[in-house]
Amino acid sequence: MNHRRQTLLALAFAAAIAFHALPARAQAKPLRVGWVFAMANAPAVIAEQKRFFADEGLNVEIKSFGDGPVLQQALAAGELDVAYVGAPPVYQWFSRGLDARILAKVNHGQAAIISQASAPIRTVADLRGKRLASVAKGSGMDVLLRGFVLKDQARLDPEKDLDILPMPPANMNAALDRNVADAAFLWEPFVSQALLRGNSRLVLDLNQALPQYPWYVVMAPSSTLKERGGDVVKLLRAHHKAIAFLKDRPAESNQIIAQAFKLEAVQSPDGKAIAPEIIVQEARKRLGWSDQLEATDLRFIQRLMDYSLALGFIAKPLKVDQVVDQSYWLKANAGSVR
Incomplete structure (x- = not known):
């Protein structure tokens, strides 16, 4: 009888612990x-x-x-x-x-404007009358592009002085290669991939124009x-x-x-494969x-x-x-x- 009573008490004690633990588990939601x-x-x-x-x-x-x-x-x-x-x-x-x-x-940092290596675009002001691949209008990066890059840096009207072509950043390098766009406003790792391939030129590094901008x-x-x-x-x-x-x-x-x-890996102009870790290392020049x-x-x-x-x-x-x-x-x- 005593043994049975001890067993019942043990079960009741375990049940009480489990009951009181339930709120703690509920609070531990991800x-x-x-x-x-x-x-x-x-x-x-x-x-x-x-x-x-x-x-x-x-x-x-x-x-x-x-x-x-x-x-x-x-x-x-x-x-x-x-x-x-x-x-x-x-x-x-x-x-x-x-x-x-x-x-x-x-x-801090990450964004840049690049152009086709053969394009006559050396500064942001040279984008006048050109086609710029960029992100959707009204997005965060678009605010930076229109407000700082185009208006403040180059005195360009983003609505009138150039054509801004919205597209996913992963498509921008292809747009340059196929002459769909003359330049692109994009970020890492896409900037470094393009520069390491040797088919693009860095026109503006935002982290130099705006040191360590958040x-x-x-x-x-x-x-x-x-x-x-x-x-x-x-x-x-x-x-x-x-x-x-x-x-x-x-x-x-x-x-x-x-x-x-x-x-x-990307292929350099001399045909060598550039490892993914080197792409990240290159990106750190514009990103921290x-x-x-x-x-x-x-x-x-x-x-x-x-x-x-x-x-x-x-x-x-x-x-x-x-x-x-x-x-x-x-x-x-x-x-x-x-």
């Missing part, structure tokens, strides 16, 4: 992270593959998206908790009612910040570790990037990573907002402090901020 499939967002890849998310105790469900608009749809549908995406989409979505905040930086950012809807603020801090800590890894171990990180983005939003970064994001307003992509003025919240980054890096 943090859903979306990222635009671009080399500049390599920290998301590194953090996952090197288990920096897991080391922070995060259960992360990570998914890549072909572009910002598709990622936006997932955010609007409540399918994502955090995103690695360009700064312009964040404030554009904010202006249309998606309450979200930019939390940290991901990268582009991709880590952002989250306000609902995520309210409900899972602690997990956001952990994610930003893992993000910081990934960027340190990219800087401290370039050879290994170049291999991870080459594999993650399925880069293939950092997570802290500096004062210069905030001024640049404000500049992008002003371009978007002038171009008619947002309906009313915005201030950068409306969409940036660095408090979570500061918590993640407490004691390490320089």
Whole structure:
């Protein structure tokens, strides 16, 4: 009888433990992270593959998206908790009612204008009357192209002085080869692939014209910040570790990037095969990573907002402090901020 009673007590105790554990399991649902499939967002890849998310105790469900608009749809549908995406989409979505905040930086640089090697295009001003392959009108990169590159740098009217041909960036090099376009506004690794093949000329490196300009950012809807603020801090800590890894171990990180983005060797003008890791190494001349939003970064994001307003992509003025919240980054890096 005593043995039976002990067994029943043990079962009851186990059931009680299981019952009280249920809320904890419910709270351990994955943090859903979306990222635009671009080399500049390599920290998301590194953090996952090197288990920096897991080391922070995060259960992360990570998914890549072909572009910002598709990622936006997932955010609007409540399918994502955090995103690695360009700064312009964040404030554009904010202006249309998606309450979200930019939390940290991901990268600086990445974009360039290249032309056919034989084309008489040496400067951006030479694009007058030419055909420029670029991205969809109103996208984040289009804001940078129309506002800074064409208007500020070359005093060109993007609506009148040249033909802008929207197309996927993966098609732009082919458009140059087939004489569909005279030049292209694109980013890494497509820039480096074209330059290493020797059939294109670098016309403008944006990272030289705008040294270390920020582009991709880590952002989250306000609902995520309210409900899972602690997990956001952990994610930003893992993000910081990934960027340190990219800087401290370039050879290994170049291999991870080459594999993650399925880069293939390209053929140089002398017929030699150039390995995927060399493409990444070349891309680093125009691309780098950092997570802290500096004062210069905030001024640049404000500049992008002003371009978007002038171009008619947002309906009313915005201030950068409306969409940036660095408090979570500061918590993640407490004691390490320089």
